[in-house]
Amino acid sequence: DTAVSQTPKYLVTQMGNDKSIKCEQNLGHDTMYWYKQDSKKFLKIMFSYNNKELIINETVPNRFSPKSPDKAHLNLHINSLELGDSAVYFCASSPGLPQGEQYFGPGTRLTVT
């Protein structure tokens, strides 16, 4: 059984387009996250939701908007895509706060041309 799943795994699109990445977890966790791994392989937190409430919102362009319809889902919508948005995006979940290991999805490789 897949614990944290993301769709799509690969996404190739042109500059200026709007795209969404979906994430679902079946672990019953309360907290979900989005991370970005850039070309230098550096993993950075973008957003976190706890019980559908936004609790972390790092310095990310407002073209990025997370949406959590329920505890098991956290989607990432990106407007007006730019070349610099090309990266691997990882979704993760954890049982709760303030500590706990996070379980990651397989990643979505976004390429903007």
Added chain:
Amino acid sequence: DQQVKQNSPSLSVQEGRISILNCDYTNSMFDYFLWYKKYPAEGPTFLISISSIKDKNEDGRFTVFLNKSAKHLSLHIVPSQPGDSAVYFCAASGGATNKLIFGTGTLLAVQP
């Protein structure tokens, strides 16, 4: 400012020997530390963690050591196996949000 640093980008070890991966941090507010393993085209997989109230945690072949005064942690893998070849990330968190700050990773190659 890089709050979590892994100064060795790569490490090569013979099968059966010990692998030691190191990590340094600068933020004294960090109170929980984790190690993740990552294979290409996959997400990071949780390996082992340690709270700041401990100085050692062991799980099978994996042991994490924490030296708070030096702001240093290390992951020992013994004996190393070829399947351990991957990128290892250390991460730290502190405060109420469980935000993980990751290091830049160390590529471990275990030679048969």
